Structure formats: C-alpha cells, structure tokens
Amino acid sequence: MNGKVWTAALVVIGDEILSGRTQDKNIAQVASWLNVQGIRLREVRVVADVAEAIGDAVKAMLAADDYVFTTGGIGPTHDDITVDSIAAAFGVGVEIHPEARATLERYYETRGGITDARLRMARVPAGSDLIVNKMSGAPGIRRGNLFIMAGVPHITAGMLDALTGTLEGGRPLVSVTIGGFVPESEVADLLGATEKAHEGISIGSYPFFKEGQVGANFVVRSEDLELAEACAKELAGALEEKGYSIINGGL
Amino acid sequence: MNGKVWTAALVVIGDEILSGRTQDKNIAQVASWLNVQGIRLREVRVVADVAEAIGDAVKAMLAADDYVFTTGGIGPTHDDITVDSIAAAFGVGVEIHPEARATLERYYETRGGITDARLRMARVPAGSDLIVNKMSGAPGIRRGNLFIMAGVPHITAGMLDALTGTLEGGRPLVSVTIGGFVPESEVADLLGATEKAHEGISIGSYPFFKEGQVGANFVVRSEDLELAEACAKELAGALEEKGYSIINGGL
Incomplete structure (x- = not known):
C-alpha cells in the first residue's frame, strides 16, 4: 500500500544451534x-558449519531479498569458516582488511598482542567494508547488501546498533495485541x-x-x-460482546 | 564412520517468529x-505464513533429507494454512481424517461441542496418518517422511514424545564439553x-x-x-599446561 516493501533474510551459521546445545537468540533480535x-x-x-551450505544459503537469499544478514562463525578458531565460505561462493579472494588489522592491533595491545589466530578476525572477502x-576488537563485515555479523548475541546487538539508521527501508510494520482466555476455535x-x-x-x-486455562493473543498488524x-x-x-474478558496488550 | 548418517530438516512456519514478537523455542527442542x-x-x-513459501521449503527439504518436520500453522483460525499449503505443493487434496474427527469430537464433547472451525483441525493432506x-485435541500429521506438528512448544513436545523411537536413525552424536576463562584467540x-x-x-x-572476563566452552562431538x-x-x-583452569561440563 505504500510503495516498495523492503525485505531481508538471515542466515544463522552454527552447528551449536542445530545440535540443540544452544538456544538461538539472534533470530528474535535481528527480526525486531x-x-x-x-x-x-x-x-x-539455520545452516551447519559447512562451506557449501553457508555459500548456497547466502547466494539464494541475496537473489531474493534486499538485504542478507549472517550471524556466527567469524571468530579466530578453526570452526570459524564464514568469511572463507562466502568468499568462495562469490569467487573472490580473502584479504586482510587494513582497518580491521589496525583495530585488532589496538584492541590486543594490552591483551597479549596480536597473533596469527587473532589476525584471522581481520580477514574479509575482497571488496568488503x-x-x-x-x-x-573484531569487526563485522559489510559487502554490498550482505552483512556478516558475530554470533554471540551481545556482540551481534552491538553490530546491529552500529548499523541503525544506515539502511534504506520502508514503513515499519506495527502491531496491536489484545488477548484473553478465549479458545481460538470459538472465535475463528x-x-x-x-x-x-x-x-x-x-x-x-x-x-x-x-x-x-486455554486462551489466545490476537496480534493485529499493519x-x-x-x-x-x-x-x-x-x-x-466483538469478543466482549461474546462474553470474553479482553486485555489490551494481551495476556 | 558408522554407515548412513540420517538427516532431518525443520521448517518453522510463523510470522510471529519473523516479526521478532515470539522467541522460537522449537528449533532447540526438535534438534535435541x-x-x-x-x-x-x-x-x-523459518518461513512466513505464505502458501508458496511453506510449500517450496517443505519440497526442497524433502529432496535433501530423510525426514522433514514442520511446526506451526495447524490450528483452527484463518492464519493456519500449513495443511492447505503442503497439500497444494504436493498436488493432492485436503480431506477430513475420520480418526482426527472422532478425536476432536470426543475432546470437545465437554468443551462446547464440535464446530466448523474446530473441524478444520481434522483436515489433512490426502494420504496422511x-x-x-x-x-x-488436535493431532499432528504424518505423511510419509513429513511430520506436521503444532507450533505451541509444549504441544510440539507432546507430539515429539509420541514419535519417540518410531523413526529409523543412526548413532546419536554425543558431546563432551569443557570450558573456562580462556580467550579462544589464545588457543586457536x-x-x-x-x-x-x-x-x-x-x-x-x-x-x-x-x-x-572472556572465556569459551569447547564442545567435542563424536x-x-x-x-x-x-x-x-x-x-x-593441554589447556591446563598452558596455565588455564578448565572445568568439565563447561562454564
């Protein structure tokens, strides 16, 4: 109704989510x-720590959406393969980003100094910001409309915060919730x-x-x-007319 | 190393997850x-309440995995479109399952009786168990290697419980976790x-x-x-030799 609807997709990279060991918290915070x-x-x-799975998902989503976000797999260890997987999917090289290197060197100056493992976190697919x-210390990575973020939720939150207001969008979807002890099958x-x-x-x-008791919340979106x-x-x-007590904001 | 690895995919159906309103709890419990x-x-x-999105995801996953599970969208209201979307994707009709109808009639006998809306929950893609x-009252649906489950986590849990031990699988992946205040970049x-x-x-x-303090858990899987x-x-x-205190089970 108001012109273009901007869409995004999220690729959550992590065996730890697929194993059930870790409860994902990034979907809800990225969505909000x-x-x-x-x-x-x-x-x-949500895909496994497998290069092709990561690359295929990112490419499929980039073809469908205005923006694509990934979370996870950008740390210093052997299981952090997001950057390499995405670079391979794009057919570009991986390079050390000079600004990321400088940031990491500053960050680790008082924390034992830079090492090869720590320098891994300065690696980006060629052509990235x-x-x-x-x-x-470790930055996230933007390459065009792809945003590569950390998987640890409070670090993801900081990266989202850094991006606030920088992406073109449309009108936010707003919602009003009402609810009560209303069996939804009685009011379908x-x-x-x-x-x-x-x-x-x-x-x-x-x-x-x-x-x-059974009840339901009804979320009106527009x-x-x-x-x-x-x-x-x-x-x-209308629900109160049918005899239900309804609470604004939902139950 | 031990013959066939059995795999599954999960399709979470729900605008409420994609809007950020609801924190998903089914991924972790289905995974575990x-x-x-x-x-x-x-x-x-995780796909929206859109028929093509549901159908496409289910078909793509069925082509790739031994089992596919869906959660959400099988209630009595207008936004519950999972059954119709999957039937359409398969090119089959939707029918009232006689056993589901009998179950719902029994369940609602003392709860105001069966209605058209409640009977919606007896609808299945043709050829389903x-x-x-x-x-x-409302059952889940099995059609071959596709399992259509409720989205409300405790009801999903009950359906998983009903399926326990009925699916062929391989050896479970087990894990041992250790952890401590170890910066992962120091031990990469x-x-x-x-x-x-x-x-x-x-x-x-x-x-x-x-x-x-920063630290890490290390999960050894096999x-x-x-x-x-x-x-x-x-x-x-090896970590203790480097001077770190390590806790079995992780921190």
Whole structure:
C-alpha cells in the first residue's frame, strides 16, 4: 500500500544451534531490529558449519531479498569458516582488511598482542567494508547488501546498533495485541471475517495455556498504527460482546 | 564412520517468529530430540505464513533429507494454512481424517461441542496418518517422511514424545564439553591441531563473556562417546599446561 516493501533474510551459521546445545537468540533480535528499520525479515535459514551450505544459503537469499544478514562463525578458531565460505561462493579472494588489522592491533595491545589466530578476525572477502564492534576488537563485515555479523548475541546487538539508521527501508510494520482466555476455535470465524473486512491488516492468533486455562493473543498488524488500533478495538468489542474478558496488550 | 548418517530438516512456519514478537523455542527442542533418535538436524528454515513459501521449503527439504518436520500453522483460525499449503505443493487434496474427527469430537464433547472451525483441525493432506497429541485435541500429521506438528512448544513436545523411537536413525552424536576463562584467540592453534589429530571428532569453540572476563566452552562431538571423552581429556590437559583452569561440563 505504500510503495516498495523492503525485505531481508538471515542466515544463522552454527552447528551449536542445530545440535540443540544452544538456544538461538539472534533470530528474535535481528527480526525486531529490522522491523524498526522498516525492513521485513522474510526468511531465516539455520545452516551447519559447512562451506557449501553457508555459500548456497547466502547466494539464494541475496537473489531474493534486499538485504542478507549472517550471524556466527567469524571468530579466530578453526570452526570459524564464514568469511572463507562466502568468499568462495562469490569467487573472490580473502584479504586482510587494513582497518580491521589496525583495530585488532589496538584492541590486543594490552591483551597479549596480536597473533596469527587473532589476525584471522581481520580477514574479509575482497571488496568488503567493516561494521563497527564496540564490544570486542573484531569487526563485522559489510559487502554490498550482505552483512556478516558475530554470533554471540551481545556482540551481534552491538553490530546491529552500529548499523541503525544506515539502511534504506520502508514503513515499519506495527502491531496491536489484545488477548484473553478465549479458545481460538470459538472465535475463528470472527477473526477471519475481521481480517477480511480491513484492508492492509493481518491478524495473527496465538494460543496459549496459562493458569489451567486455554486462551489466545490476537496480534493485529499493519503499516498504519491508527488502522491497527481501530481494528483491534473493533475486534475487542466483538469478543466482549461474546462474553470474553479482553486485555489490551494481551495476556 | 558408522554407515548412513540420517538427516532431518525443520521448517518453522510463523510470522510471529519473523516479526521478532515470539522467541522460537522449537528449533532447540526438535534438534535435541532428533539427536537422541540418531538423526542430525541439517537445516532449519523459518518461513512466513505464505502458501508458496511453506510449500517450496517443505519440497526442497524433502529432496535433501530423510525426514522433514514442520511446526506451526495447524490450528483452527484463518492464519493456519500449513495443511492447505503442503497439500497444494504436493498436488493432492485436503480431506477430513475420520480418526482426527472422532478425536476432536470426543475432546470437545465437554468443551462446547464440535464446530466448523474446530473441524478444520481434522483436515489433512490426502494420504496422511496422524501423530497423537495428548495435550489438546488436535493431532499432528504424518505423511510419509513429513511430520506436521503444532507450533505451541509444549504441544510440539507432546507430539515429539509420541514419535519417540518410531523413526529409523543412526548413532546419536554425543558431546563432551569443557570450558573456562580462556580467550579462544589464545588457543586457536591448539584447538585446530587437536581436532585434526582425532579422526571422527569435531571441536566447536563457543566464546562467552561472564563476570567481566572472556572465556569459551569447547564442545567435542563424536558418534563415539569414549573417543569424545578421551579427546576432551587430552584437550583439557593441554589447556591446563598452558596455565588455564578448565572445568568439565563447561562454564
């Protein structure tokens, strides 16, 4: 309704997520951050620490989206293969970025000095720029519309922070949530009809089980906050008419 | 090293994950469960509530893996489009499964009775079997090597439980974790050399920041627990020789 919708994809690189050992936290934080930038996260792929898997996912997503982000695999150890995998997928070399080298040399000056392993974190696919990392020495990497970020969530957060406001986007998607102890199967028709009656609105229904009762939150999404608020108010009224107690903000 | 490695993919269906509103919990629990069954989670895709996105992801993963699981989008409301999307991708019809209908009728007998919306949860792609759901009335769906599960984590867990021991797999991947306040960049060469020296072993290095210090956990993975334990012990010894305190189980 308002011109171009900007989209992004996220490639999460990590055996530790696929093994179930680590609970991913980057999907939610990248998604929330993108939304504020007016960019929709269209798809996420979690792939193993395997060069072809990383390269294929990044290339497929670059063909489909305005921006592609990766998290993970840019540290100093043998299992950090993101940079090499992406360079290979692009058919370009890997080079030491002089500014990254200078940053790392400064960072490690009081921490035992630079080493070959630490210098690995200055390696970038040829033709890349850096993303500032205030948290630790090693920068993230930007190559065109591809953003290569760290996997440790608080470092990822710092890199996202450095990128805030620098990417072109559209209008953020806003949402208004209402909810209550409403079995969604009792109000399915009402939800569908309400969505249908409001152009530019989508309604998500998310059931839960709390305090021994089933209920649901209903999330009304739109690019237009007033539209979303009006629709949520109408839906809440209709649900209350059916005898349910509805809480703004959801349960 | 021990014959066929069985692999699986997971397709997480949900605008609520892509919007950042909901923190996914199914990736980790499906991954952990698969691992116990001797099946490796090879890839995860999180896709939007869009029929083509769901169908394309499921078909691509079925071509690549022994098993494909989906979570989300099988409830009674208008935004639950998983069954229709998958049936369309397969070019088959959607039918009411008689056993699912009977289960739902029983479940809702004391909960206001069956309705058209509730009956939506008995719809399956033609040629499907059911996955028992002890938590609520609506069953999951099995169609060949495709498993269509609920998105609410405790219901997903119940469906996984119902499938435990029913899928053919290989040897589970086991892991031994050690860790400490070890900057991974100081021991990168040792980690790489240790992995290289042990066939059938992979070592992951996962840095963290705790109590104001950097450190890392090192996860030694293998199909052979004895092998993993021996390698972890050797690595711990080498790290202690360098002056680090190492904790079994990791920090």
